[in-house]
Amino acid sequence: MEALELKAEARQTTGKGLGQLRRQGYVPAVVYGKGVEADPIQVEAKELRKVLAQAGTHQLIALQIGSKRPRMTLARDIQIDAIKRSVLHVDFYAVNMREKVTAHVPLVFVGISPAVKDLNGILVHGLSEVEIECLPADLVSAIEVNVEGLTELDSMLTVADLTVPSSITILSDPESMVAKVEPPRLEEALEEEAPVSAEPEVLTGAKEKKEEEEE
Incomplete structure (x- = not known):
């Protein structure tokens, strides 16, 4: 399966500055892996949504960070805003093509x-x-x-x-x-499951007269 391409930039912004970064149209992310030091990056939100919609967490993403050689990654932890449904943060796992x-x-x-x-x-x-x-x-x-x-x-x-x-x-x-x-x-099963509504008691003239005499 061919890898999807995604451009990214090195990220210096951390902590409280991440809110402003998101308002500027970027999503903070990090690249990590076995024997690889975590590398903070930022990705354009619009392009990231397109790639994640197709790749999910099971398709390779060739992550191009600045002018560096593309790194083969898998999107792992994807944080989504519960209300806006926008991507808040992504962890990219740098894979070793020789390891499962x-x-x-x-x-x-x-x-x-x-x-x-x-x-x-x-x-x-x-x-x-x-x-x-x-x-x-x-x-x-x-x-x-x-x-x-x-x-x-x-x-x-x-x-x-x-x-x-x-x-x-x-x-x-x-x-x-x-x-x-x-x-x-079966229709019979549906009829058995249907609730039976209790019909109100209807007083006949004779019953009403008898009750009046008893009073």
Whole structure:
């Protein structure tokens, strides 16, 4: 998978000055890694959003800091403003291309399950991503999950059923459910679950007269 390019600058601003830096359109960040001294940097917020939207935390980012040689990194800790949803800070992990890394990769569901199409089953997704381990150059943007093999109700796919290149090891629990076709909900079951409203008592003329005589 080809690395995405991102330009950055060395950062001198720290502490209380970070607020002003963000108002100027930059996001403070840091580059760290095994045997690498942490390097504070700043990145244009607009360009950073574009790259992170595509790379997430599982695609290589070629980080160009000033005139230095690009460094292959992975975005790790991404801090997001809870209200504005803007990026506040990013930790970039400098990878060694000869050493394996771990990453969470999204699952993409493809195909149509015959159990859904012909038996009115309901397709339920158990996972949206899995954790993998591989060399940085072998990272993938997503793992496809083909549900066309789910031909019966209650049939399912687990992590062990996922197909990935031999260079990738899936670390997630192999027994975890990825997708399952559940039986359709019958109308009778829905009627039983529906709450029964209590009807108000209606007094007939005879009953009203009897109650008046008792009084």
